[in-house]
Amino acid sequence: MQDVFNKLMDYARSLEVDFADARMERVEKTLISIQDGVLKELKAGIEEGVAIRVLYRGAWGFASSSEISFESLKKALDTAYAAARTLSYHVKKPARIVELPSKTDIVRAVLKRDPRDVPVDVKIKDYLEYEKMLRGKEYVKSTTVYYADIVGTTFYASTEDRYIEQEKIITWMYTWLTGRINDIIASVRDERGAVDGYTIWDKWDKNEIARKVIDRLEKQLKAKTPKGGVYPAVLAPEIVGVFVHEAFGHLAEADLTTSGSAISDKLGKEIASPLVNIVDDPTLPGGFGTFKYDDEGVETRKAVLIEKGIVKELMVDRQYSVLLGIKPTGNARAESFKVPPLIRMRNTVMLPGDYSKEELFEDIDYGYYLVSFRGGQANLDGTFQVGVQEAYEIVNGEIGEPVRNMSISGNTLDTLKEVDAVAKDFELELGRCGKGQLAYVSDGGPHIRVRKIVIGGAR
Amino acid sequence: MSASIIEIASITVKHALSRGADEAEVFIVKSKNNSVELENNTIKLAHTTEDRGLGVRVLVGKKIGFSYTNKLDKQSIEKTVEKALSIARSGKEDPYIRGLPLPAEKYPRVEGTYSLEIANIGLDDLVEKASRMLNILTHDKRIVVVWGSITTSSWNVAIANSNGVYQQDFGTIAFIGAEVVARENGDVTPGISEWDISRTSFPSIEKLALRLKEKAISNLKPVKIDEGSLPVILTEYAVNSLFAYTFIEAIKGDNVVRERSPYKDKINTKVASEKITIIDDGLLKNGLNTSIFDGEGIPRRKTTIIEQGVLKNLIYDHYWGLRAGKESTGNASRSDYASMPRVAPSNLVIAPGTYNKNELLKETGKGLLVDGFQGAHSSNPETGEFSVVATPAWYIENGELKAVRGVMIAGNLYKLLEKVDALTKTSRQVGTIKSPWIRFPNVRVIVKK
Numbered sequence: 001m002q003d004v005f006n007k008l009m010d011y012a013r014s015l016e017v018d019f020a021d022a023r024m025e026r027v028e029k030t031l032i033s034i035q036d037g038v039l040k041e042l043k044a045g046i047e048e049g050v051a052i053r054v055l056y057r058g059a060w061g062f063a064s065s066s067e068i069s070f071e072s073l074k075k076a077l078d079t080a081y082a083a084a085r086t087l088s089y090h091v092k093k094p095a096r097i098v099e100l101p102s103k104t105d106i107v108r109a110v111l112k113r114d115p116r117d118v119p120v121d122v123k124i125k126d127y128l129e130y131e132k133m134l135r136g137k138e139y140v141k142s143t144t145v146y147y148a149d150i151v152g153t154t155f156y157a158s159t160e161d162r163y164i165e166q167e168k169i170i171t172w173m174y175t176w177l178t179g180r181i182n183d184i185i186a187s188v189r190d191e192r193g194a195v196d197g198y199t200i201w202d203k204w205d206k207n208e209i210a211r212k213v214i215d216r217l218e219k220q221l222k223a224k225t226p227k228g229g230v231y232p233a234v235l236a237p238e239i240v241g242v243f244v245h246e247a248f249g250h251l252a253e254a255d256l257t258t259s260g261s262a263i264s265d266k267l268g269k270e271i272a273s274p275l276v277n278i279v280d281d282p283t284l285p286g287g288f289g290t291f292k293y294d295d296e297g298v299e300t301r302k303a304v305l306i307e308k309g310i311v312k313e314l315m316v317d318r319q320y321s322v323l324l325g326i327k328p329t330g331n332a333r334a335e336s337f338k339v340p341p342l343i344r345m346r347n348t349v350m351l352p353g354d355y356s357k358e359e360l361f362e363d364i365d366y367g368y369y370l371v372s373f374r375g376g377q378a379n380l381d382g383t384f385q386v387g388v389q390e391a392y393e394i395v396n397g398e399i400g401e402p403v404r405n406m407s408i409s410g411n412t413l414d415t416l417k418e419v420d421a422v423a424k425d426f427e428l429e430l431g432r433c434g435k436g437q438l439a440y441v442s443d444g445g446p447h448i449r450v451r452k453i454v455i456g457g458a459r
Numbered sequence: 460m461s462a463s464i465i466e467i468a469s470i471t472v473k474h475a476l477s478r479g480a481d482e483a484e485v486f487i488v489k490s491k492n493n494s495v496e497l498e499n500n501t502i503k504l505a506h507t508t509e510d511r512g513l514g515v516r517v518l519v520g521k522k523i524g525f526s527y528t529n530k531l532d533k534q535s536i537e538k539t540v541e542k543a544l545s546i547a548r549s550g551k552e553d554p555y556i557r558g559l560p561l562p563a564e565k566y567p568r569v570e571g572t573y574s575l576e577i578a579n580i581g582l583d584d585l586v587e588k589a590s591r592m593l594n595i596l597t598h599d600k601r602i603v604v605v606w607g608s609i610t611t612s613s614w615n616v617a618i619a620n621s622n623g624v625y626q627q628d629f630g631t632i633a634f635i636g637a638e639v640v641a642r643e644n645g646d647v648t649p650g651i652s653e654w655d656i657s658r659t660s661f662p663s664i665e666k667l668a669l670r671l672k673e674k675a676i677s678n679l680k681p682v683k684i685d686e687g688s689l690p691v692i693l694t695e696y697a698v699n700s701l702f703a704y705t706f707i708e709a710i711k712g713d714n715v716v717r718e719r720s721p722y723k724d725k726i727n728t729k730v731a732s733e734k735i736t737i738i739d740d741g742l743l744k745n746g747l748n749t750s751i752f753d754g755e756g757i758p759r760r761k762t763t764i765i766e767q768g769v770l771k772n773l774i775y776d777h778y779w780g781l782r783a784g785k786e787s788t789g790n791a792s793r794s795d796y797a798s799m800p801r802v803a804p805s806n807l808v809i810a811p812g813t814y815n816k817n818e819l820l821k822e823t824g825k826g827l828l829v830d831g832f833q834g835a836h837s838s839n840p841e842t843g844e845f846s847v848v849a850t851p852a853w854y855i856e857n858g859e860l861k862a863v864r865g866v867m868i869a870g871n872l873y874k875l876l877e878k879v880d881a882l883t884k885t886s887r888q889v890g891t892i893k894s895p896w897i898r899f900p901n902v903r904v905i906v907k908k
Contacts, residue, residue, distance in 0.1 A: 036717060039551045041799050044542050045527035047512070062506035066529045083505035086583045090590045093501050121549035128551065141718040178719050178841055185721070185841040228869070228905050258499045259605035260640045260647055338508055375837035377848075380605065380640060381649040383865050385848040387837025407837060407846040409867050456846040456867045456905050 001068075001165075002104075005157035008073050012054065012159050015081055019055040019097055021158035022077075023295060024048075024068060025337040030115070032124060032147045034131045039124060049337040054080040058094020059087035062340045097318035098328050100298065102161030107292050109167040111197035115149035118198045123147060126201060127173075133210035134177055139221060140214065141185075144176040149198065150440075156297040164293050170195055170440055172430070175209070179217045186220035186404060188213060188389050189374060193430040193440075195286055216372065216390050219402035226391070226403040226455050232367035233408070233453045234360045234394065237427035239370045239386065241443035244278055245348045245433065246376040247384035247412040249443070252280075252305045253331070253343045253435075254320035262382025262413055263311055270309045272416035277351040278306040280315055282330060287442035288430045289346025293330065296341055300330030305348075306416075317343050335437035342437060350445030353422025360421050360449040367394040368455060370408065382412040410454045423447040464489055464511075465617035465627040467531060471515060472619045475540045480517040480547075482559045482621045483540075486754070487513045487531075488796045490614035493582050495589040497607030497637060500597055502589050505582055512796035517543045518559065521552040527797040560777040560787065562624045563758045571659045571745035577631040578613040580661065585609045588635070588664050595668035596639060602675060605650055607637030609664075616750075624756035632747070633661050637668075641675040648678040649850045649864070652696070652831070654889060658745050674830070678851045681862040684906060690826035691868060691902040692819065692855070698809070698897055699890035700835045701845065705872040707891065708840035710739075710764055711802045712775035712790075716782050719841050721873050725770045731876040733768040734812060741789055741805035747888055754793035754800035762788045764807070768877075776802045804891055811895040812882025819883055819896060821858035827904060828853040828860060829868070843873035867905040875899045 005022055012020035026048045033041040049066040050073055061084030065076035115123075131145045149171045156164040172193040179186055190213045194200050235243065251261040258264065263271060272278075282290055282300035294300055296318050304312045316324060317332035320343065332341035361369070374387035387407045393400035428444040462470070468485040475483035489511040496503045512529035513536060524547025528539040589609045596602050610633070617627040636654025640647055653671040655662035693701065714720040722730065741759025743749050750759055755777050763771045775783060776791035779802055792803035820828070829849040838845035846869040853860040878900055886895040 038553050038555065040553065041525065042523060042546050042550045043525040043527075043799060044546050045514075045525075045539065045797055047527075047529045047797065049529060059502075060504040062504055062508075064508045064510075066510065066512075079507050083507055083582055086586050087495070087502060087505045090502055090586055095501075095503075119549065120546050124550060178717075180718065185839075187719075187839065187841055228903075255498060256605070260603045260642060262647075338510060340504060340506065373837075374839075375834065377833045377836065379649040379833055379848070379850050381647055381850075381864070383649065383833065383848055383850060385834030385837065385846075385867070387834060387846070405839065405842075405844050405846070407834065407867075407869075409834070409848050409865075411865060454867070454905065456869050 001155045002163050004070050004073065005163060007070055008077060009157055009159050011074060012077060017054050017056050017081065017159065019159055020053060020077065021156065021297060022050055022052050022073065023337060024050040024155040025152060027150060027152040030120065030149050032127055034127055034145045036142055037131065037135065039128065050076060051334065051337040051340065052076045052080045053340060054084045055095060055097065056081060056084035057088040058096065059084045059091045060095060061087065064338050095319050096322045098321040100160055100162060104163045107166040109169040111169060112199050113197040115169065115171055115198045116151060130206045130210060133207055134175065134214065137214055139179040139181050140177060140217065141180050142178040146174040148172045156293065158297055162297045164297050166291065166293050168291060169197065170288060171198055171200055173200055175213055177213055177217050179221050181221045184221050186217060188216045188220055191431050193288060195288065195290060220389065220404045223402035223404040226368065226406045228456055230452050231455050232364050233450050234369045235448050235450060236371045237444050237446060238372050238429050240350050240445035240448055241429045242373045242376040242386055244350050244445055245345060245441065245443040246378045246386065248278060248416065249345050249348045250378055251382060251412065252314050254314040254316045254324055255343050256380060257314050259380065261380045266311045269311060271311055271413050272306055272309040273419040274309040275353055275422045276306055276309050276416055276419050279304050279351065280345055280348045282346040284347040284428060284442065287347035287428055288440040289442050294332045295334045296332040298328045298330040298332065303329040303331065315343055315345065317341065333439050335439065339437055342435060344435060344439045345433065345441050347428065347442040349428065349443060350448065352424045352426045352446040355421045355423045357423045357425055357447045360423055360447055361394055361399065362397045364394045364397060368392065368403065369394050369399050378412065384412055385409040407456045408453050409456055415450060415453060418451040419448050420451050421449040464615060465619065465625065468617045468619035469625060471513065471536055471540065472621050474537065475515060475517050476621055478540055478544055480519060480544060482518040484516045484559050484618065484620035485513060486793060486796060487617045488614060490612060492610060492612045493585055494608060494610040495585045497589060497593055497604050500593065500604050502586065502593060505586055507582060513539065514796040515540055515543045516799065517547050518556065519544065519547045521554065521556045522547045522550045523553060523556065524550060525799050555782050557781050559620045559622055560624060560755050560757050561622045566626065566751050566758050567742055569742055569749050569751055572630050572749050574631045574659045576660060577611050577633045580611055585611065592637065592664045592668050595665065596637065596672060599672055601641045601643050602639050602672060603642065605638045605640060608634065610634045618752065618756040620756060626752050626756050628751045630750065631658060633657050635662050635664060635667055637671060639671060639675050641679050643679050646679055648675055651675045651678055651851050656747055656889065658749065677860060678862040681864045682854055684854050684863055686904060686906045688901045689904050690823050690898055690900050692823065692826060692828045692896050692898045694830045694896055695887045695889050695894045696831050697829045698894040699892050700832045701872060702892055704836050704838040705840055705843050705845065707804055710773050712773050712779040712783055713802045715773050716779055721843065722770055722773065728770060729768050730770045731765050731768045732879040734879050734882060735765055735768050735876060736810035737765040738763050738808045739774055739790065739804050740808045743806040743808060746806035748805045748891065753789045754791035757787045757789045757791065759789045759805060774802060774804055776800055806888065807892045809886065809892060809894045811884045811886045814881055814883050816883050816896060817858065819881055819898065820855055823855050823898065824857065826855040827866065828855055843871045845870065845872060869903045869905060875902065
């Protein structure tokens with residue numbers, strides 16, 4: 001690939017572009033879906049293609065091609081160049097990007113067991129076995145289990161003489177369980193994955209996950225609904241993760257910050273309790289967002305978003321790096337070769353503190369312990385909502401009865417100020433994020449206590 | 460590649476049979492997109508992408524396999540067929556499989572699905588339109604354009620199967636839209652969006668930009684309101700957001716068969732206010748998802764879901780139709796060539812009511828107007844329970860609108876549908892659902908103190 005790319009970049013330079021890059025991807029996916037004991041979908045396929053970007057007089061053009069011969073790439077580059085030229089007449093604020101030194105690097109995935117070496121019938125057998133364990137109880141009415149492995153290699157080249165090959169391999173599983181007792185219907189989800197190959201069943205025991213999910217469902221069926229209102233709460237790592245990602249993380253994506261997100265004027269300012277430290281760290285072992293180079297061929301590094309309550313920096317791509325004077329963080333990611341990269345999170349986590357997990361509960365007379373989420377979303381103005389699928393009352397410092405159908409909401413910045421204890425434990429969750437494009441990300445953190453949070457729930 | 464995609468589909472079906480498939484289906488999409496994107500008050504990027512690919516579904520006995528490729532040369536296609544066959548053979552029988560669909564005797568004529576104007580528009584025209592949209596929006600210094608897009612797509616899809624399905628269709632679509640925030644004296648609105656979608660002509664940039672600007676400015680200067688129960692009016696955007704994760708899931712035949720829907724065994728019973736009539740209309744003129752056939756080559760059609768409050772039908776694809784002892788309603792949907800068909804509505808049309816918007820606002824007295832939700836995807840599709848942030852939203856007081864922030868509403872959509880007491884006479888399609896504004900008389904409103 002390197003030879004074709006070299007020739008292509010020579011051609012790009014001959015057009016006197018400010019910058020151009022090419023990103024070829026080859027992605028092989030396998031998907032298994034099981035519904036109620038039936039192997040419903042079995043899919044395997046390959047997609048391959050190239051994304052080309054041209055920056056000409058401060059204007060960006062983009063094109064993609066599913067053919068990878070030099071002639072097809074040249075045609076795509078011409079298309080991107082023409083688009084950039086057209087746009088250049090209308091651009092008032094020319095785009096500038098950070099330029100990087102020339103470099104060649106090849107990064108291979110480190111695997112314990114390559115998913116390509118595991119026959120599909122073995123995968124099917126494993127997941128059918130797991131799915132069966134979900135169906136033991138009478139109140140379980142329906143099950144859905146997905147398994148996917150995605151084996152991708154990215155080949156990147158730019159007019160800076162950079163050439164980078166990087167392998168990314170993930171395995172992912174998702175469980176959705178619906179149950180009914182009399183008139184009460186409830187459903188719960190579970191999502192997990194691995195980056196070292198076909199290792200999900202080495203990390204977790206099938207029976208144990210199944211039991212956990214069934215137990216969660218049973219509580220959702222039998223529990224009472226929460227009282228709406230403002231209460232203190234202890235948030236478990238999974239909830240902290242979704243909060244850090246959805247409620248805060250998106251506000252610190254430089255494109256959204258610049259558009260006027262709730263922290264647009266808060267750089268260098270204290271917005272959270274001094275106990276709060278949040279980073280987006282592409283080096284965390286085992287994270288879906290762990291990689292050496294992003295989709296603009298930029299070396300990734302840890303972005304320190306909040307340090308002791310103060311907003312330190314934002315997540316940037318090549319362009320926002322220059323615009324905001326922030327050293328490149330390597331946060332540009334694209335869902336596929338069909339689309340240009342956007343600023344996306346990687347592994348976004350709150351760092352652990354000093355408290356023991358037990359201490360967090362001690363001072364709460366009445367509040368809630370939030371363990372697992374169903375979904376979360378936030379707005380640029382800093383309001384957020386997280387649906388909770390596993391939660392308990394806290395009564396006189398003790399974890400009490402489970403509650404069902406709960407959600408939390410509020411203003412992110414207000415909530416970050418209300419964090420008054422951060423425990424020393426830590427968990428990383430693997431999941432997906434949608435910002436127009438899908439990205440595999442991780443988030444997590446320790447247990448934390450929040451003095452006040454809005455508890456909503458359908459009665 | 461000189462053969463048309465329908466010919467390639469048909470040849471590939473024959474090839475799959477010759478390689479040992481008992482039945483085979485090939486779906487091919489070829490598409491072209493032109494797009495200009497806005498970000499942070501600038502035109503960020505212009506792009507042109509062409510995509511094409513093939514998905515092949517094979518049956519070996521009662522075992523199913525699916526594979527796809529984005530290369531349409533003979534060798535890649537043959538490899539894809541082998542892959543589909545090999546994974547099918549390593550799979551497990553699905554006892555419910557009764558083969559692929561048969562071709563219909565007659566396929567519908569659809570109107571308003573293709574426009575030469577949209578198909579032929581150049582990227583330079585789109586850049587000019589984007590520039591105009593940006594100028595109108597940012598002419599008011601209080602407005603920041605967070606994101607915007609002017610996009611056109613045109614496509615050709617073809618499907619063939621071993622039972623004789625042999626169909627193709629062409630389509631175009633134009634999308635213009637943006638999300639903005641308005642700022643004034645330290646007050647910042649949440650992200651506020653508007654978009655227009657058309658299959659047949661290019662939507663007006665001016666109309667969209669002015670509408671969006673007005674909406675954003677009117678969301679400045681929020682007032683505080685008290686918690687309690689209020690009448691809530693959902694706009695077409697809010698309806699699309701909330702129904703997507705509740706009502707739409709409830710009418711899907713697969714969810715009904717799998718006991719994941721409250722509408723199981725409810726045919727011919729009253730499930731909504733008699734003001735509610737909802738039709739799945741796969742033939743809707745200028746409809747977003749209108750086409751000749753669905754993702755399995757079955758003709759699109761009109762299916763009445765709710766008629767004056769009474770549940771009449773649900774939607775099925777071939778497989779789930781058979782499992783329910785019914786026929787497909789032409790509701791197999793594929794998001795692209797790499798995806799297997801799944802049950803989904805085409806254009807869900809909620810019949811309009813009698814009010815004009817101003818009348819409705821006036822008559823409501825005190826209430827809430829909601830244009831979008833945060834967290835709608837955390838709703839519970841099985842029960843209809845939701846607890847979401849209403850944003851953007853306005854407090855209605857004697858026909859006047861005042862912005863409100865951080866307001867949550869909670870309830871049960873299926874129960875609320877029984878209580879709908881007013882709908883506007885105008886409706887728009889901004890997603891799968893073509894909807895008027897809908898009023899629910901009593902919804903729990905939670906406000907952070």
